[in-house]
Amino acid sequence: MHEQYINYFIDENRKVPWIIRKENKGWKYRKYKPISNMEVVDHLNQQYHVGIYRKTSSYFFLDLDNKSHPTKFILPLEERFTKVSSSFPVSPQIIQSSDSKGLHAYYFFDKSYLVDQIKPIIIRRLQRMGIILEDGQYELFPTFKGNGHRLPFGKDSYLLDSN
Numbered sequence: 001m002h003e004q005y006i007n008y009f010i011d012e013n014r015k016v017p018w019i020i021r022k023e024n025k026g027w028k029y030r031k032y033k034p035i036s037n038m039e040v041v042d043h044l045n046q047q048y049h050v051g052i053y054r055k056t057s058s059y060f061f062l063d064l065d066n067k068s069h070p071t072k073f074i075l076p077l078e079e080r081f082t083k084v085s086s087s088f089p090v091s092p093q094i095i096q097s098s099d100s101k102g103l104h105a106y107y108f109f110d111k112s113y114l115v116d117q118i119k120p121i122i123i124r125r126l127q128r129m130g131i132i133l134e135d136g137q138y139e140l141f142p143t144f145k146g147n148g149h150r151l152p153f154g155k156d157s158y159l160l161d162s163n
Helices: 002-009 037-044 077-085 115-128
Strands: 018-021 028-030 049-052 056-064 093-096 103-114 139-141 158-160
Touching: 002 037, 037 049, 056 077, 056 115, 077 103, 103 115, 115 139
Parallel strands: none
Antiparallel strands: 018 028, 018 049, 056 103, 056 139, 093 103, 093 158
C-alpha cells in the first residue's frame, strides 16, 4: 500500500520542492532536499504532515473548508460540496482533509497533464455552476506556483463515503 501511494503522489520528477509540518509549528519549505519514501510513510503513520507542489498531475481536488466567516456569508459545506460535485460528470473521491473536518473532493485523470493547462479548464467548468475560487470556500489544487497541498491520509485525514 505505501509503495503504491508513494509512486502515485511522489515520483522521480516531483521530489522537490515539498513542504513539511511537524508539531503544528508551521510549514517548512524544502527546496533542495528531495522528499524520501520514509518521510511519506511517516506522514501516513501520522507523525507529521507532508505536502507537495506539482507541475504535472493525474488528479485535481477542490478544498472546501469547514468554517464560517465573521463578515460575509459562506454557503454551508454540504451545499458547496453539492455544487462542486454537480460541476463534473463523475463523482469525486471525498477525503476529510484534517481535524477541521473540511473536505477535499478528488478527481482523477487517465494520465498526467501540466497543471497550468488543466487549471483554466477546471475553472471554466466551476464558473458554469456559479463557483468562484476563493480562499476558505473553494480552492483548487494542485498548484506549482502557488501553495503546496497536504498529501491525503495523514493525521486526521480519512476517505469518506457519500454519506
